[in-house]
Amino acid sequence: xxxxxxxxxxxxxxxxxxxxxQGYAIHAINTRMxxxxxxxxxxxxxxxxxxxxxxxxxxxxxxxxxxxxxxGANKKVTGFQYQSRFEPHHxxxxxxxxxxxxxxxxAAGRLRHNPFPLRxxxxxxxxxxxxxxxxxxxxxxxxLARNSCKQIERLVRCFGKFLxxxxxxxWNQLQSSHIDAFVRQEAAHNVRRIQxxxxxxxxxxxxxxxxGRLDRDWACTLRSPRRYQLARTPxxxxxxxxxxxxxxxxxxxxxxxxxxxxxxxxxxxGVRVSEIAALRLEHLNxxxxxxxxxxxxxxxxxxxxxxxxLIEALxxxxxxxxxxxxxxxxxxxxxxxPLTPLAPVSVSTVISRRMHRAGIRGSAHxxxxxxxxxxxxxxxxxxxxxxxxxxxxxxSTLVYTKIDIVQLRDVANNDAEEM
Numbered sequence: 288x289x290x291x292x293x294x295x296x297x298x299x300x301x302x303x304x305x306x307x308x309q310g311y312a313i314h315a316i317n318t319r320m321x322x323x324x325x326x327x328x329x330x331x332x333x334x335x336x337x338x339x340x341x342x343x344x345x346x347x348x349x350x351x352x353x354x355x356x357x358x359g360a361n362k363k364v365t366g367f368q369y370q371s372r373f374e375p376h377h378x379x380x381x382x383x384x385x386x387x388x389x390x391x392x393x394a395a396g397r398l399r400h401n402p403f404p405l406r407x408x409x410x411x412x413x414x415x416x417x418x419x420x421x422x423x424x425x426x427x428x429x430x431l432a433r434n435s436c437k438q439i440e441r442l443v444r445c446f447g448k449f450l451x452x453x454x455x456x457x458w459n460q461l462q463s464s465h466i467d468a469f470v471r472q473e474a475a476h477n478v479r480r481i482q483x484x485x486x487x488x489x490x491x492x493x494x495x496x497x498x499g500r501l502d503r504d505w506a507c508t509l510r511s512p513r514r515y516q517l518a519r520t521p522x523x524x525x526x527x528x529x530x531x532x533x534x535x536x537x538x539x540x541x542x543x544x545x546x547x548x549x550x551x552x553x554x555x556x557g558v559r560v561s562e563i564a565a566l567r568l569e570h571l572n573x574x575x576x577x578x579x580x581x582x583x584x585x586x587x588x589x590x591x592x593x594x595x596x597l598i599e600a601l602x603x604x605x606x607x608x609x610x611x612x613x614x615x616x617x618x619x620x621x622x623x624x625p626l627t628p629l630a631p632v633s634v635s636t637v638i639s640r641r642m643h644r645a646g647i648r649g650s651a652h653x654x655x656x657x658x659x660x661x662x663x664x665x666x667x668x669x670x671x672x673x674x675x676x677x678x679x680x681x682x683s684t685l686v687y688t689k690i691d692i693v694q695l696r697d698v699a700n701n702d703a704e705e706m
Contacts, residue, residue, distance in 0.1 A: 294327065295323075295326055295327040295330070295338075296327070298392065298397065299320065299323050299326075299388075301395075302319075302323075302388055302391055302392075303316055303319070303320055305391060305395075306319065306624070309624050309625035309626060310610055310624045310625065310626040311624040311625070312624075315624070318380070318384070319384045319387070319388070321357070322353065322380065322381045322384035322385065323384060323385070323388055324353075324357060325349075325352060325353050325356050325357060326349065326385070326388075328352075328356070329348075329349050329352045329353075332352075333345070338389070338392065338398055339398060339399060339400055341389070341402050342402060343402045343403060346382060346385055346386075346403075349381075349385060350378055350381050350382065350385075353378075353381055354378065354381075385403075386403040389401060389402055389403050390403060413443075413444070413447055414447040414448070414450065414451045415447055415450075415458070417458070417494075417495060417498065417500055418443045418444075418446075418447055418491075421439075421443065421490075421491055421494045421495075422436065422439065422440055422443065424494060425439055425490070438487060439487055439490070439491075442473075442484065442487045442488065442491075443491060445469075445473065446469060446488065446491070449465075449468075449469045449472065450465060450469075453465055453468075458495055458500040458501055459500075459501070459502060461501065461505065463505070463508060466488070466505060466508075466509070469484075469488075470484050470485065470488070478511075478512050478514050479514065481511055481512060482511045482512070482514065485509040485511045486511075488506075488509065489506035489509050490506075492504065492505045492506040492509075493506045521656040521659070521660075521686055521687060522649060522653055522656060523653055523656035523657040523659070523660040524647065524649065524653045524654060524656070524657040525657070526657070526661065528647055528657075529554050529654065529657055531645055531647070532550060532554075532641065532642060532645045532647055533547065533550060533551060533554070535641070535644065535645040536550070536641060538603070541622060542608075542622050542637075543608075544600070544603050544604040544607060544608040545604050545608055545609070545619060545620075545622070546637055546638075546641055547600050547604075548597070548600040548601050548603075548604045548619075549563055549619060549634060549637065549638065550638055550641060550654070551596060551597050551600050552597060552601075553638065553651060553654040553655065553658075554654045554657060554658060555594055555596070555597055555658070556578075556591050556597075556658070557654070557655045557658030557659060557662075557675060557676055558580055558589070558591070558655070558677075559583065559584070559631075559652075559655065559677075560631045560632075560634040560635045560638070560651050560652075561583045561584075561631040561634075562580040562581070562583050562589070562677075563619065563631075563634050564617070564619065564628065564629050564630055564631045564633070564634045565580070565581050565583060565617075565631075566578070566580060566581075566617065566618045566619070567581075567616045567617055567618060568616050568617075568618060569616065570618075571593075571601070571618070573598075576592060576593045576598065577590050577591065577592055577593060578590070578591055578593055579591075580677070583677075584677065584679065589677045591675070601618075605618075610626050613626060615627065615628050617629070619634065621633070634651070635650065635651045635652075638650075638651035638654070639651055655676070656687075659672060659676060659687045660687065662675065663687060669681070669684055669687075672684055672687065
């Protein structure tokens with residue numbers, strides 16, 4: 288006897304409510320619902336009584352089913368003009384809606400298995416079985432953090448692809464020329480990238496040597512260029528450039544209030560983008576006019592005073608632009624659904640784009656350098672500057688001695704008088 292058909296209507300209704308709660312626009316929700324209209328009929332036609340057994344290869348079959356049954360599916364839309372992960376004629380928007388629905392069902396606990404997990408940073412299989420063993424070794428035996436394991440996984444996959452394209456089929460065929468060419472491909476002439484690539488690659492090479500896959504320890508041959516302490520001079524924005532950047536932001540436009548508050552915070556307090564991203568509502572003490580940034584690169588919280596312009600910018604953003612009723616406690620949220628907290632790289636990107644629009648070259652970190660340089664010009668001592676910047680070690684603050692032109696000129700004049 289054939290079992291009862293799976294009723295997906297409650298699932299799809301809950302999914303639509305979830306999208307609405309995350310701030311998705313009505314037309315975006317309606318588009319997702321239109322793509323999922325015929326999913327229950329497709330499941331019934333395939334004889335499934337649960338979505339747990341939905342294989343990934345059925346996605347292309349569902350798209351064909353949707354295109355042949357949904358009215359207006361054959362209209363010329365953007366989704367037909369680009370190559371998809373299945374066939375060139377398949378609708379990319381339907382693929383996206385289907386994958387997002389299954390990922391939501393898995394995250395909500397309605398499915399134990401997600402047929403569409405997020406792809407790894409570098410797609411493809413491992414060309415050498417030892418690479419998978421090395422990743423397990425890093426995670427279980429070395430106890431590395433999740434972000435470190437992700438960096439290693441990306442490098443291992445890229446290295447495997449590179450060796451395969453170079454015709455290397457066994458580890459005993461590895462030569463120093465292969466390693467040099469891969470490092471040039473990954474890092475070019477960037478000293479920091481070369482050091483990072485060598486550090487990640489040396490761990491893999493030592494692991495292979497300990498297993499006997501390599502006849503020599505190639506990790507010993509990696510010689511990274513040295514980066515001398517205090518070798519580089521911080522590039523700071525001038526005061527008039529910071530003012531021009533702040534005046535270029537239109538607070539009446541979407542995102543203007545948020546971006547002004549972030550840039551003003553970075554310029555007037557000299558905090559890092561990671562500290563801005565980690566800032567939560569409970570970290571703001573309005574009564575005392577103090578903000579306590581959580582410890583990111585040091586052991587203790589960093590309390591700093593809030594200026595009146597910064598308080599006004601924050602209040603304007605929190606009252607008039609930040610999504611009301613958000614379940615997130617982070618101060619700065621994304622403008623597009625699902626309105627999640629901004630990551631440090633997103634904060635950096637937002638500030639960099641604002642600087643580019645204002646005709647200013649550089650990254651968000653130049654605002655931090657501008658803050659430090661202005662304090663030095665005002666006569667602030669280096670120990671005080673260390674505390675304001677949240678540096679754990681005084682050596683990190685010494686780099687700003689290079690941009691204190693006034694003090695350097697005084698030292699040079701005093702030395703010249705004594706000669």
